[in-house]
Amino acid sequence: MTKAYHVVGIGNALVDVLAHAEESFLESHGIGKGIMQLIDMERAVQLYGQIGPAQEISGGSAANTIAGIAQLGGRTAYVGKVKDDQLGTIFAHDLRAQGADFDTTPAPKAAEGETGRCIVLVTPDGERSMNTYLGVTEHLTPADIDERLMAGAEWIYLEGYRFDGPDSHEAFAKAIGAAKAAGGRVSLTLSDPFCVERHRDAFRKMIREDVDMLFANRAEILSMYETEDFHEALSRASAEIDIVACTDSENGAHVLSGGNHWHVPAVPTQVVDATGAGDLFAAAFLYGVTHGHDLETAGRMGCVAASEIISHIGARAEADLTALFKEHGLI
Numbered sequence: 106m107t108k109a110y111h112v113v114g115i116g117n118a119l120v121d122v123l124a125h126a127e128e129s130f131l132e133s134h135g136i137g138k139g140i141m142q143l144i145d146m147e148r149a150v151q152l153y154g155q156i157g158p159a160q161e162i163s164g165g166s167a168a169n170t171i172a173g174i175a176q177l178g179g180r181t182a183y184v185g186k187v188k189d190d191q192l193g194t195i196f197a198h199d200l201r202a203q204g205a206d207f208d209t210t211p212a213p214k215a216a217e218g219e220t221g222r223c224i225v226l227v228t229p230d231g232e233r234s235m236n237t238y239l240g241v242t243e244h245l246t247p248a249d250i251d252e253r254l255m256a257g258a259e260w261i262y263l264e265g266y267r268f269d270g271p272d273s274h275e276a277f278a279k280a281i282g283a284a285k286a287a288g289g290r291v292s293l294t295l296s297d298p299f300c301v302e303r304h305r306d307a308f309r310k311m312i313r314e315d316v317d318m319l320f321a322n323r324a325e326i327l328s329m330y331e332t333e334d335f336h337e338a339l340s341r342a343s344a345e346i347d348i349v350a351c352t353d354s355e356n357g358a359h360v361l362s363g364g365n366h367w368h369v370p371a372v373p374t375q376v377v378d379a380t381g382a383g384d385l386f387a388a389a390f391l392y393g394v395t396h397g398h399d400l401e402t403a404g405r406m407g408c409v410a411a412s413e414i415i416s417h418i419g420a421r422a423e424a425d426l427t428a429l430f431k432e433h434g435l436i
Contacts, residue, residue, distance in 0.1 A: 108289070109257035111179040111395040115280055116167025116264030117242045118185030118209070119221040120192045123380065123418055124159040126226040131234055136226065141235040141297045143269065149238035152224050162419050163199030164223060166296055167264035169381050169420040173388025173410065175204035177426055179395060182206035182254060186245045189213055192220035203421070209249055212241040231376030231415060239269065246272040250279045256287035259395055260318070262387070265296030268304040281315050292318035294387055295325040302328060318348040320387045326351050339366070350390050350404060352383055352411070360404040369404035372412035381420025385410040389426065402435055409433050
């Protein structure tokens with residue numbers, strides 16, 4: 106039976122505030138380069154007032170992935186908490202405009218906090234350093250998980266950053282239970298090595314018991330398995346999970362499943378902004394898997410999509426990804 110959705114994502118609903126910055130700005134403001142740091146509202150206001158010209162775009166890791174699948178023509182939906190405020194309206198409009206369903210009930214105007222935002226500072230080398238005020242999205246609860254929505258998905262896609270919310274583990278458990286009971290499968294992205302450090306035990310338990318597909322980059326998978334040996338980490342992951350898709354920057358990506366290991370080369374491009382590279386890799390990979398392509402081809406699709414995203418500011422594709430896939434002989 107055909108499911109209503111190819112992929113349903115659950116993540117932190119954020120609006121990205123993107124600005125260029127020099128290395129000296131990061132140093133003077135105590136910002137860790139190339140990672141995500143959680144900040145409070147006061148810090149968010151302070152940074153916003155000191156950055157240069159900025160671009161505001163609906164973002165959030167899993168939301169970027171869901172938007173990418175929708176742009177490719179996949180049937181998608183997203184679950185994430187925003188507030189009934191200006192940024193919440195922007196987020197909802199942008200995601201729905203991509204073709205994804207988004208029906209999570211917003212927090213009321215009287216609720217404490219605001220719609221979350223991520224101040225993304227892009228240095229001249231294209232690396233992005235993220236400063237995230239979670240706001241109301243931190244408080245996604247099991248009550249926000251529609252079991253019928255999860256049951257209607259071939260795959261659910263869980264964002265590792267969501268583990269920072271107080272009720273996230275329970276919300277994920279509810280989503281996983283509903284999806285698995287209806288024959289769906291579970292994918293997880295590790296999101297960030299420091300996120301892994303904060304929640305390694307919970308990640309490991311979920312991976313062993315529930316995850317069918319894991320997305321990670323080199324730093325994240327090394328952190329997860331607490332080793333400096335990349336191939337050891339890949340091997341250990343593939344022993345636990347049906348499908349592993351691990352990106353490795355300019356070295357492309359590794360896809361492992363059933364004792365097979367494919368190395369997929371990166372697509373050379375000028376790096377303008379690395380924001381969203383992993384998100385769009387996952388989007389194209391999941392699109393490939395849910396549309397009958399083999400895993401190696403899905404990995405190649407992922408690398409093509411990632412190369413498009415890093416060629417411009419922002420984590421939403423500007424080029425026609427389907428046309429790019431055709432150019433590379435993938436469809």
